[in-house]
Amino acid sequence: MSQPKLLINTLKLNLIIKRFALQLIEMHGDFSQTAIIGLQPRGISLAKKLCDYINELQPENALKYGELDHTFFRDDIGRGEIFMPKKSNINFSTENLNIILVDDVLYTGRSVRASIDALMSFGRPKQVELMVLVDRRFQRELPISPNYVGVVVDSRSTGEHVKVEWTEDQQQVWLLSKKE
Amino acid sequence: MTANAPIKHLLGIKGLSESHIQTIFETADNFKSLLNSPVKKTPALRDVTIANLFFENSTRTRVSFELAEKRLGADIINFSSSSSSVKKGETLIDTVNNILSMKVDMVVMRHPAPGACVFLSKHIDAQIVNAGDGTHEHPTQALLDAYSIREQYGDVAGKKVVIVGDILHSRVALSNIYCLQLLGAEVMVCGPATLIPKHIAALGVKVSHNLEEALNWCDVANMLRIQLERQDQRYFPSLKEYSRLYGLTMEKLQRLQKEICIMHPGPINRGVEISSDVADSDQSIILQQVENGVAVRMAVLFLLGQQRL
Numbered sequence: 396m397s398q399p400k401l402l403i404n405t406l407k408l409n410l411i412i413k414r415f416a417l418q419l420i421e422m423h424g425d426f427s428q429t430a431i432i433g434l435q436p437r438g439i440s441l442a443k444k445l446c447d448y449i450n451e452l453q454p455e456n457a458l459k460y461g462e463l464d465h466t467f468f469r470d471d472i473g474r475g476e477i478f479m480p481k482k483s484n485i486n487f488s489t490e491n492l493n494i495i496l497v498d499d500v501l502y503t504g505r506s507v508r509a510s511i512d513a514l515m516s517f518g519r520p521k522q523v524e525l526m527v528l529v530d531r532r533f534q535r536e537l538p539i540s541p542n543y544v545g546v547v548v549d550s551r552s553t554g555e556h557v558k559v560e561w562t563e564d565q566q567q568v569w570l571l572s573k574k575e
Numbered sequence: 576m577t578a579n580a581p582i583k584h585l586l587g588i589k590g591l592s593e594s595h596i597q598t599i600f601e602t603a604d605n606f607k608s609l610l611n612s613p614v615k616k617t618p619a620l621r622d623v624t625i626a627n628l629f630f631e632n633s634t635r636t637r638v639s640f641e642l643a644e645k646r647l648g649a650d651i652i653n654f655s656s657s658s659s660s661v662k663k664g665e666t667l668i669d670t671v672n673n674i675l676s677m678k679v680d681m682v683v684m685r686h687p688a689p690g691a692c693v694f695l696s697k698h699i700d701a702q703i704v705n706a707g708d709g710t711h712e713h714p715t716q717a718l719l720d721a722y723s724i725r726e727q728y729g730d731v732a733g734k735k736v737v738i739v740g741d742i743l744h745s746r747v748a749l750s751n752i753y754c755l756q757l758l759g760a761e762v763m764v765c766g767p768a769t770l771i772p773k774h775i776a777a778l779g780v781k782v783s784h785n786l787e788e789a790l791n792w793c794d795v796a797n798m799l800r801i802q803l804e805r806q807d808q809r810y811f812p813s814l815k816e817y818s819r820l821y822g823l824t825m826e827k828l829q830r831l832q833k834e835i836c837i838m839h840p841g842p843i844n845r846g847v848e849i850s851s852d853v854a855d856s857d858q859s860i861i862l863q864q865v866e867n868g869v870a871v872r873m874a875v876l877f878l879l880g881q882q883r884l
Contacts, residue, residue, distance in 0.1 A: 464605065467617035467647075467877070477581070477881050479598070480605040516614035 402529065402546055402557070403568035411545040412441070415526060416448040418543055419495065428521070429493040430459035434510050435466075435481035438498035440561045441528055445497060461485035463496070465509035483513070490518040495543075499568075500557045501527040504539035529557050529568060581882050584703040585875055586692045587712035588753035596757060600722055602874035603867070610646070610870055618648040620880045625649045626674050628684040629706070630656040630667075630691075635841050635865060636706050636716070640683050643872035647880070652679070667691065668698050675701050681879065684708075689746075702879050710744050716840050717750035719871040721758055723864045724795055727836050732759030737789040739765045739821060740799030740848050743772055743810070747840045748799060752778055765789035766821060769810040770801075786821050790831055797838040798823055798848045814847055824850045828858065836860055 403411065423429040426449070433442025439462055446460050466480035496510055507525060514523065526543035533551045548557065548570060558569045582595065609617065625644050629637055637653075644651045654674065671682065681702045684692055689711035696703050707713040725731050736755050742748045742764045755762050756779060763781035764771055776782055783789045790796060801817065811817045823837065837849070837859040845851045854861060 467605070467609065467619040469619075472619050472877075473623065473881050480602055482605065483608060512618075516609065516617070517612050518614075 399572075400570040401567060402548065402570055403566070405564075405566050408528075408545075408566045408568070411528065412445050412448050415445055415543055415545075416452055419445075419449060420453055423493060423495075425453070426456045426458040428491075429495065430461060430485075430487065430489065431495045431497060432461045432463050432485065432514070434496055434498040434506070435462060435464040435483070437500075437559060437561075438496075440566075441499055442497035445526075459487050459492075461487065463510055463513055465506055465513040468509040468512040470505060470509065485517050488518055489514065489520045491521045493522045493524070494520045495524045495526055497526045499527065499559045500529045500531065501525070501539070501541055502531050502534050502557075504535045504537035507539050508537050528559070531557065583879070583882060584692070584696050584705075585714055585879060586696060586703065586705050588714045588717050588750045588757070589712070591714075591757070593757045596718065596721070596754065599718060599871065599874045599878065600725060602878060603722055603870040606646075606873040606877070607867070607870040610873075616646050616648060619877055620644070621648040623647075623649045623680045623880050624678060625651050625681045625683060625876070626654060626679045627651060627706075628654045628671065628674070628682055628686075630684070630686045631707070633685055633706070635868070636685065636713075639865070639868040640704075640706060640715075640872055643869050643876055644683075646869070647873055647876055649681075649876070649880075667695065671695060671699050671701075675699060681876070702882075704875060704879065707746055709746065710749075711746055712750045712753075713746040713840075714750050714754075715868070715872050715875060716747050717754035718875070719864055719868045720747075720751055720797060720838060720840065721754045721760075722871050723838065723860055723867050724755075724760070724836070725758075726863070726867065727860060728794070731755060734760045734795060735763070735793045736760050736795045736797060737763040737765050737783070737793040738797045738799060739786060739789065739823070741770045741801045741810075742766055742775065742799070743770045744802040745799050747797075751797065752780055756780075763789055763792060767811050767817065786823070787827060787830070790823075790827065790835065793835055795836045795838060796823065797840070799840065800842060800844055800848060818847050822846070822848055822850065823853050825852045825856070828853060828856075834858055838864060841865070 431442055431446055433439040462484040464481040464483045466478045524542040527541045528545040529548055530541050530544045531548045554573050555570055556573055558571050560567045627640055683704045683706050685706040686708050689709035691708045692703050692705040705714055721731050728734055738748050738751055752762050763783055765783045765786055839861045843854055
């Protein structure tokens with residue numbers, strides 16, 4: 396693939412996030428037993444925007460929000476690439492809560508595996524769900540499956556990657572060949 | 576230690592840059608929050624084996640390193656010279672190479688000879704962390720001291736730190752001077768003239784022989800222990816006299832017009848360099864230093880452990 400393909404533009408992203416917000420309200424009610432946790436680094440912007448929409452649609456809710464870094468739980472530490480940890484910020488007990496992990500792209504599933512382990516160090520949640528903007532479903536290396544998906548990319552090529560550009564006014568998601 | 580300037584060993588603060596230290600601090604912040612969460616462990620170094628080689632007595636540093644290694648999921652072996660073949664005349668390189676042949680990846684070493692870690696790093700094929708080499712350096716202590724000051728004041732830059740006591744025999748003092756200066760703090764050393772190295776001002780530190788003057792100047796006072804085990808001659812007439820002139824008491828603290836922060840690298844000789852009421856006061860952050868020690872050492876081991884390949 397040589398031409399970059401625009402998977403999601405700002406308008407579509409807003410629609411996806413509204414859909415996510417409605418799905419979560421349908422599934423989790425007033426969020427008294429639910430927390431949304433953005434995965435560092437790139438799940439944070441999506442998770443924050445999602446919380447904003449939920450608060451707009453349902454001003455009286457008990458939604459809890461946290462941020463989670465999985466660096467210390469990765470399975471490739473000491474194997475070449477150097478990872479710098481970001482902040483985890485969960486200032487509530489996750490014990491017996493329904494947790495929704497939010498990330499931008501689900502690819503091999505390895506960082507989600509690490510994130511679940513990282514989450515468990517804060518306590519034992521009742522249930523963990525996964526929400527992703529892009530699911531590259533044929534690239535999985537672990538048996539991990541999302542509960543909420545923005546768009547699905549069916550490409551089997553490992554020579555491609557998904558790039559998320561996220562600024563204040565514009566959000567775009569591109570499918571690019573690895574050289575670009 | 577970062578991707579830009581990888582460092583294989585931590586031999587001393589000399590050799591680190593400010594950005595290395597900031598990277599260690601930021602990583603330690605993450606470990607500190609992990610240590611305060613219900614499950615205090617990560618498997619980050621699960622495939623790493625670390626040997627703790629202590630050729631000199633230690634309680635705090637050894638326990639702190641051991642705990643840091645266990646919290647990171649590493650396999651560890653402990654070695655102390657008193658119960659080993661060192662007593663039978665084995666050389667340092669032979670001892671360490673024998674241990675390394677059992678597939679050890681990292682060595683944390685304390686040794687009475689200054690420069691022992693640098694020497695070892697040139698002859699063996701493992702990562703080395705200096706846990707104190709004679710009167711030379713004790714980098715992780717300096718890092719945790721600076722980290723504790725940062726935690727207390729938000730930043731180390733611009734702070735005035737006085738190191739009081741046996742500067743001549745102290746590896747903590749030298750590492751602290753390097754570390755604090757790299758981070759932009761002003762440093763003063765204070766003690767009897769016999770316990771302050773002759774040309775220490777060349778390192779850019781102020782020198783004082785008057786404790787009250789030093790306390791009036793500083794924001795932080797780091798009180799050092801008199802290292803009688805390293806002293807081969809008498810450097811002052813009596814411990815009682817030393818304590819009267821350089822011991823930090825509540826009375827001296829109360830005479831100050833401000834609150835300062837009191838630190839001590841341990842072990843404390845209560846009633847000599849610091850009185851019990853000062854050591855246990857609200858101004859003392861001695862136990863926070865010990866707590867931060869584990870997080871800082873986890874950060875050092877984690878950052879070094881990423882560069883094994």
